[in-house]
Amino acid sequence: MPHSLRTHGVLLRRLTEHLDGAVERWYARAGLDYRPRFTPIVRALLERGPLSLRALSDHIGVSHSAVSQTVTQMGARGWVAPGPGRDGRERIIALTAFAMERLPLLERCWAETETASRTLDADIGQPLADVLIRALDALECRPFADRLSEASAQSSGDSL
Template sequence: MSSAKPSLGTLIRHLIELLDGDVQAAYEAGGLAWRPRYTPVLRGLLSLGPASIKAMAGTIGISHSAVSQTVAQMTKDALVELQPGTDARERIVILTPKAQAMVPALQRQWAAVNAASDTLDAELSTPLSGIVGEAIDALNRRPFGERIMAEAEALSTPEHP
């Protein structure tokens, strides 16, 4: 009996598990209480300074909802604080001294992760970083949901009962 071919989603989730799991383990081995998902938010704050969730989402290319959820987790871990913005709905995210103290060690860890990524890319027939970038660009041009709907419609035609 043959096994089914893994779907794209399954393959991507497995890849993320392999990558994030080892990045997380490296943080722990380095004595850092840090989650990989915090990195884009921290990098955004290092670039922008104190910023709204909306501004960070636009800068780091992650949805407002995902940034908001990550900021909530980082707040619980005392890595960021929220201050009121110019209107009642806006919240400004700032780094805590705890997070600021971690930055040099995190930057060293990021350098190691980037170097490891380069070695992975060198082993592949096409660099993973390039393919992922191309996929993101293609999905920005035509979202996957549109593609699914078009294929579902095509499959429901008389030629495809």
């Protein structure tokens, strides 16, 4: 691969395209109109019951905006439905009967995905999730913006 294509962003996008693309095709082959990005929301709702968008965002660790967009896509496909919250501004998201009917098939797809993931882990010699978690933990301790500032200061010092 040319050096210019080996940046973290390009590599992560290619990895996501490989994984999510294959899994999304697997869902379609199983007869599900379902995207991999729906899974954290479905699992959160199965575990905790109906939740507000904010609670979903906090629980799965992605932005409120990302959760809102994903919930909109899920609602259009019949997987979730909004309900009223404690006040007029809050929406409570719940799985639909449609989702619950498809849960056994979805769980089978998840199990097959987990098995396939273990073969990838074996091929690379370590669990990919562990590598990603370590990278995220390192960025929590020292954000990439700080690392960029340090690199800039270092390169400015080098030129003196």
